[in-house]
Amino acid sequence: MPSIPCGLRPILIAALAALLAAGPPAGAQTAAPRRIAYLGTGPSESVRVCMNQVRHALQESGWSFDGQLALEWNDAGNDPAELTPMAQAIVASRPDILIATENMPNEALMKATQKLPIVVMGPTNLHHVLDAQLRPLANVTGVSLGLNNQYAIKPVEVLLQAFPTARRIGMMENNDQPGHNDGGSVGPITDMVRQIGAELVRVKFSGEAGIASAWDELAGRKVDAVMIRPDTSTFLGEHARQAQRVGLPAIAHNSWFATRYGGLLSYGAVGRVNMCGRGARYIDQVLRGRPLAELPIEELYEAALVVNLDAAQRLGVTLPPALIARADRLIQPGERTLAPRADATPLPPFQPPARAR
Known part of the structure; x- marks a missing residue:
């Protein structure tokens, strides 16, 4: 390999530094964050606690929510009739992973897609999509309550x-x-x-x-x-x-x-903290490319x-x-019970893409 004349080295180093400082060329796009989309029945403080725990557990696994991952909140406003169209709209936007913590949203997501991975964290009816070893036969895995009656x-x-x-x-x-x-x-x-x-x-x-x-x-x-x-x-x-x-x-x-x-x-x-922390492990594995068939459902x-x-x-x-x-x-009598409060950053809602005119 020919050597670079000593007189040219400072010029080349300065040119390279200027190129790096200038950033990507005009029109170039940075990689979009990988999207994790939650769908729920309605506003729920306990599920917000769950999602905050998911965020924390993923950060501990080495993921960042500063441009690398995005965790989105979607709920049907306590109107079950809205779950199906919402699930269809979310699936159409092609997130990387879908999350459900209850049976109705999970059913809506499973009807909307047979390809996108779904991670559940809660009471769900999954008997019909699991084999005897609790390995998924469909596009869903995670931590479930209620497999056992x-x-x-x-x-x-x-x-x-x-x-x-x-x-x-x-x-x-x-x-x-x-x-x-x-x-x-x-x-x-x-x-x-x-x-x-x-x-x-x-x-x-x-x-x-x-x-x-x-x-x-x-x-x-x-x-x-x-x-x-x-x-x-x-x-x-x-x-x-x-x-x-x-x-x-x-x-x-x-x-x-x-x-x-x-x-x-x-x-x-x-409570949901332990369950959702375990659910985050499934999200981590799916993000790293592990097939769902290798991730049996955990019954908790x-x-x-x-x-x-x-x-x-x-x-x-x-x-x-x-x-x-x-x-x-x-x-005890007289002991005050407090309404639950999630004390972390709220999750951004999903914004469906604009319809073509």
């Missing part, structure tokens, strides 16, 4: 222990939730209720606006206690308020029902019993000492 059965067991003399047990169901329209999955719960000589009363609602009338129906049908079937966390606060209004004791699958919203009992998921069931004695006092109910002794957390 114990997720729905255990809260009923707790409710029956809390109210052993109950003769009418109410079940609150979301008419827009696909899994709530599957009569077969309720069979074990119906059997449990019948074994103590009680009757299961099923009542359904549609959207947040329908929750109050559903609780009125349960009260009118003289139920003794209510199980809120596993559903979107968006409605937890409204369920707690309406249960208190009509004076019915209730249990939900998410601890925030009792710890944040003042509900009487919760048994099941203790972190069960904790929360007993809100303040709510019991307000409702005028007495809970068995044995149940109170089992509680992983007790909320």
Whole structure:
């Protein structure tokens, strides 16, 4: 290789430095950030906490949200009818990864695409797309609650222990939730209720606006206690308020029902932080090019019993000492429960591309 004359070296070095300082040529584009798009049912502080945890976990894995990744928030404003068109619009924009934390958004995303990878972090009905080793047979993987029906059965067991003399047990169901329209999955719960000589009363609602009338129906049908079937966390606060209004004791699958919203009992998921941190590992692996077929679904069931004695006092109910002794957390009378707040940077919403005229 011919040598560069000494007199030319400073000139070439200066020219190279000037070229680098000038940046890319006019019209050149820098690489766009890789997009991770979340779709949810409605505004949810618990899911914002989840997304903040996803962001933090990805940063710990070496990713940057300063131009390398973009995490987008999309929700249907508590209108399930909007999930399908929103899912289609998001898929049309071709994000790198899709995220869902609940069954309805996940179903909408799976119907909108069979190619883009979907990572779930929450209660989802995925039995039909998994093999015996929980490996995905479709474009979805992640961390799921509810693959085992114990997720729905255990809260009923707790409710029956809390109210052993109950003769009418109410079940609150979301008419827009696909899994709530599957009569077969309720069979074990119906059997449990019948074994103590009680009757299961099923009542359904549609959207947040329908929750109050559903609780009125349960009260009118003289139920003794209510199980809120596993559903979107968006409605937890409204369920707690309406249960208190009509004076019915209730249990939900998410601890925030009792710890944040003042509900009487919760048994099941203790929070989203661990689940969403684990979900971020799946996102990391997909971003690095690992095939979904090599990433089996992780079934996570972190069960904790929360007993809100303040709510019991307000409702005028007495809970068995044995149940109170089992509680992983007790909320004492007069103890204040705070509405959840996500204290990190809000996620930008998805902006659908302008339609061609």
